[in-house]
Amino acid sequence: MSDFETVASSENQAARRGVSGEPGTPGRVGQPGRPRSLAGDAWRDLRRKPIFWISLALVLLVTAMAVAPGLFTRNDPTDCILSRQHAAPSGGAIFGYDFQGCDTYARAVYGARASLLVGALSALLTGIIALVVGMLAGYFGGWVDAVLSRIVDIVLGIPLLLAAIVLLKRVASDSATVRLGSVIFVLAVLGWTTAARVVRSSVITARQQDYVAAARMLGAGNGRIMWRHILPNALAPAIVVLTIALGSFIAAEATLSFLGIGLKEPTISWGIDINNGRVHMRESATPLLVPSTFLALTVLAFIMLGDAIRDAFDPKLR
Amino acid sequence: MPTPTSPPTPASPTPPGEHLLEVRDLHIEFRTGEGVAKVINGVSYHLDPGETLAVLGESGSGKSVTAQAIMGILDTPPAHIRSGQICYQGRDLLELPEEQRRQVRGKEIAMIFQDALSALNPVFPVGWQIGETLRQRLGMSRADARRRAVQLMELVQIPGAASRLDDYPHQFSGGMRQRVMIAMALAMEPKVLIADEPTTALDVTVQAQIMDLLADLRRDLNMALILITHDLGVVADVADRIAVMYAGRIVEHADVRSLYRAPAHPYTKGLLESIPRLDQRGGKLSTIRGLPPNLMRIPSGCPFHPRCPYVQQVCVDVVPHDLVLGDGRTSACHFAQEVHDDRAG
Amino acid sequence: MTAPADPTKIRGETILDVDNVVKHFPITQGVLFKRKIGAVKAVDGVSFDLRRGETLGIVGESGCGKSTLARLLMRLERPTAGRATLAGRDLFAASGGELRRIRRNMQMVMQDPYTSLNPRMTVGDIIGEPFEIHPEAAPKGSRQQRVQELLDVVGLNPEHINRYPHQFSGGQRQRIGIARALALRPEVIVCDEPVSALDVSIQAQVINLLEELQDEFGLSYIFIAHDLSVVRHISDRIAVMYLGRIVEIGTEEQIYERATHPYTQALLSAAPLPDPEARDRRDIIRLTGDVPSPADPPSGCHFRTRCWKAQEICALEDPRAVPRAADPHPSACHFAALRE
Numbered sequence A: 001m002s003d004f005e006t007v008a009s010s011e012n013q014a015a016r017r018g019v020s021g022e023p024g025t026p027g028r029v030g031q032p033g034r035p036r037s038l039a040g041d042a043w044r045d046l047r048r049k050p051i052f053w054i055s056l057a058l059v060l061l062v063t064a065m066a067v068a069p070g071l072f073t074r075n076d077p078t079d080c081i082l083s084r085q086h087a088a089p090s091g092g093a094i095f096g097y098d099f100q101g102c103d104t105y106a107r108a109v110y111g112a113r114a115s116l117l118v119g120a121l122s123a124l125l126t127g128i129i130a131l132v133v134g135m136l137a138g139y140f141g142g143w144v145d146a147v148l149s150r151i152v153d154i155v156l157g158i159p160l161l162l163a164a165i166v167l168l169k170r171v172a173s174d175s176a177t178v179r180l181g182s183v184i185f186v187l188a189v190l191g192w193t194t195a196a197r198v199v200r201s202s203v204i205t206a207r208q209q210d211y212v213a214a215a216r217m218l219g220a221g222n223g224r225i226m227w228r229h230i231l232p233n234a235l236a237p238a239i240v241v242l243t244i245a246l247g248s249f250i251a252a253e254a255t256l257s258f259l260g261i262g263l264k265e266p267t268i269s270w271g272i273d274i275n276n277g278r279v280h281m282r283e284s285a286t287p288l289l290v291p292s293t294f295l296a297l298t299v300l301a302f303i304m305l306g307d308a309i310r311d312a313f314d315p316k317l318r
Numbered sequence B: 001m002p003t004p005t006s007p008p009t010p011a012s013p014t015p016p017g018e019h020l021l022e023v024r025d026l027h028i029e030f031r032t033g034e035g036v037a038k039v040i041n042g043v044s045y046h047l048d049p050g051e052t053l054a055v056l057g058e059s060g061s062g063k064s065v066t067a068q069a070i071m072g073i074l075d076t077p078p079a080h081i082r083s084g085q086i087c088y089q090g091r092d093l094l095e096l097p098e099e100q101r102r103q104v105r106g107k108e109i110a111m112i113f114q115d116a117l118s119a120l121n122p123v124f125p126v127g128w129q130i131g132e133t134l135r136q137r138l139g140m141s142r143a144d145a146r147r148r149a150v151q152l153m154e155l156v157q158i159p160g161a162a163s164r165l166d167d168y169p170h171q172f173s174g175g176m177r178q179r180v181m182i183a184m185a186l187a188m189e190p191k192v193l194i195a196d197e198p199t200t201a202l203d204v205t206v207q208a209q210i211m212d213l214l215a216d217l218r219r220d221l222n223m224a225l226i227l228i229t230h231d232l233g234v235v236a237d238v239a240d241r242i243a244v245m246y247a248g249r250i251v252e253h254a255d256v257r258s259l260y261r262a263p264a265h266p267y268t269k270g271l272l273e274s275i276p277r278l279d280q281r282g283g284k285l286s287t288i289r290g291l292p293p294n295l296m297r298i299p300s301g302c303p304f305h306p307r308c309p310y311v312q313q314v315c316v317d318v319v320p321h322d323l324v325l326g327d328g329r330t331s332a333c334h335f336a337q338e339v340h341d342d343r344a345g
Numbered sequence C: 001m002t003a004p005a006d007p008t009k010i011r012g013e014t015i016l017d018v019d020n021v022v023k024h025f026p027i028t029q030g031v032l033f034k035r036k037i038g039a040v041k042a043v044d045g046v047s048f049d050l051r052r053g054e055t056l057g058i059v060g061e062s063g064c065g066k067s068t069l070a071r072l073l074m075r076l077e078r079p080t081a082g083r084a085t086l087a088g089r090d091l092f093a094a095s096g097g098e099l100r101r102i103r104r105n106m107q108m109v110m111q112d113p114y115t116s117l118n119p120r121m122t123v124g125d126i127i128g129e130p131f132e133i134h135p136e137a138a139p140k141g142s143r144q145q146r147v148q149e150l151l152d153v154v155g156l157n158p159e160h161i162n163r164y165p166h167q168f169s170g171g172q173r174q175r176i177g178i179a180r181a182l183a184l185r186p187e188v189i190v191c192d193e194p195v196s197a198l199d200v201s202i203q204a205q206v207i208n209l210l211e212e213l214q215d216e217f218g219l220s221y222i223f224i225a226h227d228l229s230v231v232r233h234i235s236d237r238i239a240v241m242y243l244g245r246i247v248e249i250g251t252e253e254q255i256y257e258r259a260t261h262p263y264t265q266a267l268l269s270a271a272p273l274p275d276p277e278a279r280d281r282r283d284i285i286r287l288t289g290d291v292p293s294p295a296d297p298p299s300g301c302h303f304r305t306r307c308w309k310a311q312e313i314c315a316l317e318d319p320r321a322v323p324r325a326a327d328p329h330p331s332a333c334h335f336a337a338l339r340e
Helices: A004-008 A013-017 A038-047 A050-067 A104-140 A142-157 A160-169 A176-191 A193-207 A210-217 A222-258 A270-279 A286-313 B063-071 B098-104 B126-138 B142-155 B174-186 B204-221 B232-238 B256-261 B266-274 B313-317 B336-344 C007-011 C066-073 C096-105 C123-133 C140-153 C158-162 C170-182 C200-217 C228-234 C252-257 C262-270 C312-316
Strands: B021-032 B035-047 B052-056 B079-088 B109-112 B192-196 B224-229 B241-246 B249-255 C014-029 C035-051 C055-059 C081-086 C106-109 C188-192 C220-225 C237-242 C245-251 C322-324 C327-331
Touching: A038 A286, A050 A104, A050 A286, A104 A142, A104 A176, A104 A193, A104 A222, A104 A270, A104 A286, A142 A193, A160 A176, A160 A222, A176 A222, A193 A222, A210 A222, A210 C106, A222 A270, A222 A286, A270 A286, B021 B063, B035 B052, B035 B063, B035 B079, B035 B249, B052 B063, B052 B232, B063 B079, B063 B109, B063 B192, B063 B224, B109 B174, B126 B142, B126 B174, B142 B174, B174 B204, B192 B204, B204 B224, B204 B232, B204 C262, B224 B232, B232 B256, B241 B256, B241 B266, B249 B256, B249 B266, B266 B336, B266 C200, C014 C066, C014 C220, C035 C066, C035 C220, C035 C245, C055 C066, C055 C228, C066 C188, C066 C220, C096 C106, C106 C170, C123 C140, C123 C158, C123 C170, C140 C158, C140 C170, C170 C200, C200 C228, C220 C228, C237 C252, C237 C262, C245 C252, C245 C262, C252 C327
Parallel strands: B052 B224, B052 B241, B109 B192, B192 B224, C055 C220, C055 C237, C106 C188, C188 C220
Antiparallel strands: B021 B035, B021 B079, B241 B249, C014 C035, C014 C081, C237 C245, C245 C327, C322 C327
């Protein structure tokens, strides 16, 4: 048997074998031109959508608020003086003051951090659970899939808010970190199911591809196949679902805080402020409207962004 | 001596307007986000009653797009018919309003596809689907449509037709589904049947059955048949005439026997020489070098010149017209006569 | 390059020995507690051997089990029964390190050049993956060079190592698949319909490449295809499969010139010939009906329901693939005879 080293080094090898043309020449009917990638198509599609740009801008704005609230207001949201109760706008307080005499706008800006933290960390945790469960169920199939899919069904059947109320009622601590952690944990534990289903189905699709069989024939183990061949193909749809979930987690956090079982003061949260504003709505509506608007726009922005990306990636909608 | 003629002139001496179906100098582009692909670049062919024309080409040659244009089922956009005529019984179909076009589609010209499974609706029984056209277009009663559906299924030789009327498409095998689709296409008794790769998805033994069926139907119903395929073997078995397409042009057009005996275009010649033969065990296969062109950047002059063993400077500079080689044969090659004689001699 | 196929290599030593391999896929009912209600007999007792340097063609129509057979040999499926040895190693019993050694020695080229390459990996990563899985096959520093050599060997530009599969045409992608299969220098390559997804003018290029590589590296091929002409061109011996069984096996000449099994004869007669002159002379055996379901194959001879020679014995007794009087090569027909 001849050696590759000796045989392949002959320089005119390619010429002898008839190197065929330039890469990128097409062959298929109906799609003239260069073969295109799904991501490239999706990006071309997204670029032309105003919804995508608007929601992306909103998401970036809220993220900036969460990271550096000082850029948006010079006032301290905890600097509350009762004598300013429901005072009209003045100085940096463009929306005036609330019942406690705190700057309504500053509180809304500073509230972004807790909301986004809960949203992002819940989504991250959700993503990890969903990827693990979806990957195992989709890749191994059989009884592993049967058991995991039933668990998904059961968790999906639990009403999120009701279960969150029951679970969070048991958290006695008033420490801000503990409460934040509990809310994130509870939301993730109850909210991973949709993403897990999405991951499972894309894993099943990827697992049946010929290139996975090719890797297996080369002797690749399960870990390598999952990591190199299946995960990259399952990740994109998961990220889309998680973006949408992030929006709903933020809404859920606000609801729980509103009900007094989520975050508690002194943590600044839109939910807490909405609850406080509601109590004194008759005296002044602004302290209710401002955090509500911030919350609504943020949730909407994440959901729209996720939707836009999903539509762009879904060939069926083309 | 070959005499140059202008491209729109059909290969046969019959004057325009006297053929059953005639495509004249058709140009079609696909406009996509990345540019304009010239998919059909001056295709002309014609069809007479009762004859079988094979349109042979590889993927991207434009063989199916031409047929879709005849049927009026091209997606526009992205497709755009730049110029040309498609005359059926003397009327230009491209000029007709959609309402009248629909009258022609199915009733005069019908089409069958490669993939019968996706062409049939999975949630309706096949008898109902065959009868649907009859009820809608001819206003037949349910009972009459059912009776006619059985006749059509018998016509395409589906065993036990009456008992299979209420079966669903998935209950049929690949070959039987293809027969159901042919029965549907025949419901309105069209004068032209276009078959787009009708046997490509089928096994060899079933393929032979379907080709036989099509040949029988064509003879019994005096239909004209356009057979679109990439398979040189299938063509040789059933076609009368053959049009070879490359990069959206017809590069050679001839009666099937003389074309196989002595191809007059280097592409046809290359194709014939590159296929392994069932009846002999050859040595090394001769190949056509390179790849089919990118339709957004079709080479200058003759589009085949980068792959052609006969290439000269004139091929790079000048687009070859159809050269008439006698017997109504044409070849779009500057050296058609030499290529032709090469094989014969 | 060595001279064209030497006829004596047919008598070379056996490298792959397949003995009575069976694969039944269970048909089950129920979701959580599955109940077996039947079996699809995809491969139903197949035996053959492959010799060093030879090409064994396997032909048959869809559903005959030829692709399942390939997946069994590549250990993508577990056989229900049977034995196979590759260069003396038990193929089906191997696991762990032994299985890895076997995999190094036998690779596959797949049918669809569009799904067999991971779209998110570069050509370099795809062809280099065998070396990552088998680090002992090439020291780390030399891998890029090896990948480029492989690209050169299959007739691609070695500088295209960082391109993605979608930047190549179907024929070029098939060459990438071939390079990946060659990387570990296997002795046996299973080609599962390697050219049927390609355009006619590209098929010949890939067939020639496979033949050249065989001569250069002394490869043995199992060449699975439904196209009888391609199989004849490339194969030294041919096995014809029908409903999970080999009905006839012999040299290229025995099968194509002196077939004795009615199914082989029908298959050959129905194949379209690119020769219009032969149209009227041809005597096509028209089989009626379709291939029966492999979940419920006919008793006795599987082909008897479509066979014009069928008699009572065909339903009762399963004909074995043994050399028959009509021509001395194995044919699984009670009434094996040359075609008049």
